[in-house]
Amino acid sequence: QQHELHQGEIIQYYGDGALSIFKSAIEAVQCAIGIQILFKEGDPVVPVRVGLHMGDIVYSKTEVYGDGVNFASRIESMGVAGAILLSGKLNDELKNQKQISTRSLGIFELKNITNPVEVFSVTNDGITVPAPSELKGKLKKPVKSIAVLPLANMSSNEENEYFSDGMTEEIINALAKIKGLNVTSRTSSFFFKNKNIPVPQIGKELNVSTILEGSIRLAGNQMRITIQLIDVADDFHFWSVTFDRSMDDIFAVQDEISLLIAEKLREHLGHFDIEDHLVDGPEIPVEIYKRYLKSRYLMLKMSKHDIDTGISDLQQIVSEYPHFTKAHLGIHLGYALLGTIGLMPAGEAFAKGQPFLDKAIELDETLPECQLNLSWISFLQKWDLALTYRHLNKGLEISSAVDFYQSMASTLGAEGKFKAALNYLETAFQIDPFSHINYHLKGFIFYAEEKYEKAIEQFEKSISLKSDSQVSIQYWGQALLLLGRNTEGLAFFQNLPDKPGDLTKLGGTTLAHAALADMDQAKTGIAELKSALQTDLIDRAMNLLILCRTMMGEHDAAMDLIKQGIGYRLPMLVYLSIEPILKPLHSIPRFQELIHQVLGEKTSFEGKKSRYKKTLLNKDLLKQYKDQLTQLMSSDKPYLDENLTLRDLAGMLEIPANQLSQVLNEGFDQNFAEFVNTYRLEMFKSKVADPNQRQLTILALAYESGFNSKTVFNTFFKKMMGQTPKAYWKEVVQ
Template identity: 45%
Template structure:
């Protein structure tokens, strides 16, 4: 499949000055341009993590194309003096490896917001000239009502929290607190302090409960100041899921965030929620989009491995988990599931050796102790296993209570102590520990999933739980009129967002998985909602795609069938038949009447 022409990456702007202060501005400018371009509908913009993977690296157009799967990328530099800022920007076509424009902006450093908007709009306009129509708003970067020196301090604080380790996160938080003291109505530092605490809690750098408790007041203040930002909505989604256990509201907030701006972490979040419900096929679909936008985000690769682990495809899971560690060796989650995947794939001694080799954060978060105890359970080394259980129990009154509960539950499940497992699950439920939500799809707990007490707990925590619900709501009868309207709208949006029709092997079952419907219901939806069968519905999109592509200058040297194949067709006969049926003319006749000589 060809790389979409409407795809772009913004590589980190290079600091051409000696001042570290200018480094903060360079990173902030890069982020603002990424965020601004992400607002443009139909433009696929690589997320921050993957763009910043190339910071301070000399890369070719070919490498950017192969690694980020984009047709275009931006690179630039910033040089500052006391009263002058020179920003150079150039756009490179990754297909033909040429710089099709470059520009130099000499501006006053005090006009930082105007600079960000001017450059973002300039890039968007030049991109539209090169690749075709894009809907571009009059402004892409809204000015912030704070003095420039305070905004620069904000960029400095964000610079440190994005390093994602404990020491720099605390340093960044302290800088941002000072920004809030000076400009209490500036919403961004509240959101970033919230982000810093949530990241530390998620990564095991702080106890999760403590981190979320510290984060919440900053989020609430940010929501009071700016309730409609995508970051605010995304954080609300997390709270509704992991703290309030209200998945319906969690989805509402996540979808609002996605309407405001497409970003990999929003797609990843929706994948998380689907996982909690046991909808692993749909979770993979949303993760595909996250990886497309951010292929160098360690957490995205970890989550791919985690999903395969949950599906008991352990040998498939391990390379993704290892890739995540290659990208971020400090990420605490992958070691747990690498070791468990080895254990459950029949390699208990290898798993024991792996857990024994863990260092750093993994020791702090009980991965080593818990993992080794699981291995002893599997190897029937009773004395060592019981010793491990006793040690884990000592952590039930500490800040590591959630991890201790998790490993105690898993070890007892491996030992076959079903009643003990359910007692522990019940305690975790009454303590409102977030781990409850991830017990739902765990393969280790298969032995207790049919136990009535366990099912009752899971259904109280996750009412729309596909593993335990007796009948899914849409199986009560055929789709009703209001359901057909609802799913039709969802399907049209999915087809626009994901361009599923470009996959020549797309099946009705694949289409149905995006809607979380059985294939026969999806078939009924197409028949009643669109008055088409599957082939007619999908090939209509492909014909429209062909009509758009065949008129583009970049495709003028391609044959008709080359463009047809790029549009999702895999058969000349099918293409010609459907094209004539839909357009009332052959492809050749259509081209002759629409392309001016």
């Protein structure tokens, strides 16, 4: 009756439920309200959960599937009887509908849903509205995440902004060392600098549960630092502190602040391990450190003058303090920026920066920055994929910086492993949702897959974040040409502004003329591009000439240029095998031989396997390990050891720790902590049920069951049981 009243259709029945579709979000919610009220008024009362989402589905005569179905199912399963839960997407459709009232229950992470989502409850009369705590027991796990917003410079001197920015970055880097805590990258955090946007909106856009904001005031050799932690869902400050410290103790202060922030986050979000120290300060004077921060601040402005000034200052620092590793890395970063942006010939820039990277590695190879830079050199200069992956994987072991995920995606993309590349980009977006690099890379992958409309959408987003992103502009125009929209593509490039030292307009218009078969104009453009081969722009010019010659059907000339580029070891050549414009060359043996010189055995158009592989357990071995583990937990009760680690448990089974982790994930759908604490919880419940054990306190029984932290015990108990340990105790005793 309710479905007929609200133009709904029940398209599939289950044993205890049904799946329906509606023509509008409003009709769907009104139908759900009507059903819940009728079921509550009936005799007997029928306890029903309802979950609503708006999205696409695939409907055949025998099956209904799609992300929309999965999303609605997850929301329904986390609800309680009598409630109506909504996705944020559907809730957006209810604005200005006075007859329907809703309330946010918070941001949650749902199983098999990539990004955290905001869930709402209908609050109309007669509808049950669950507390957020009632939902958490049905979730995969709580979201432990934070964004550190740029600390405000409250000093009278505006030039001290370099120091507040530097301190912000140090806190981000320190918190990023904590396993289990998602820390938004610098790029996305600084996107909100000097913008008057409400904290809940920032938290929603960054997909984080917690926001850190604060300020720094410098006065002589003294500094006052104020920090506040804000719960995004409820928009309240749950911790604030002010530090008055001497600049002489800057590194100790950074460590102290980072540790305190981590402790308060753990108290509020749940358990994660924290090291004794998060900041290891170099043995240098404070004034030198301030000069280092100022130099880095200048270089990140990305202009040639600022980068050159930053490099010069850092070179003076390393001459005075040659053991200061980060200063060497800073110089290498400066030259890498000059070469990458096109402000210096790539080969010259890499050569100038290499000695400083070598010195940094000699001083401290464990720094993630060292591994990242080594991966770039291995990929773009040495063309060694195996070595590239080795450095990237080693870096990922010690850092969750977004650069590693971006670099992995870029490298996998060059191999033609697009699905794997997009998987890494998903993580990159979680860490850095406002990175123009992420959007460009995603667009580039779609471009290489010949999904040009999707690629253009991503390039447009990249440019909206960084208007002078020339590489996104270039590929956007090329995508138009590959869609056959040649006249539009020509106009796109012609309307670009003339910029000294930039070949985007010249190269793009030449390509467009070639696509339009306007050979005279194309040849004129090629002549101009050839002259650029004698300048700092040789890498870009060579790449554009290869594309233009191919577009004109001059395949031999294009391959001659590739051969010449190999002689110069130009970085852009690593992407030629996945460039759609070069598809006419793929079947030519000479082209295959040339590409083989760039990335070895890799030939993406032949679909060869990536060297990046994930080890898998077959089903029989997985079942064997599951059975052995279950038997071990029952007979030896290793979970009673409060210090039990995954590696310890793997040793008892005599299998590698990585394999045990995979067994837990695929065989039990749990991580290590969830798996072990489930056994501990059952032990605790058995002790509570024993009258002889009740002379002990609740916490004492928890410790005897293997729990090693009051916070972990209380959090896990409530998550699994839906009530506090104290309430459970009273029920059992009564």
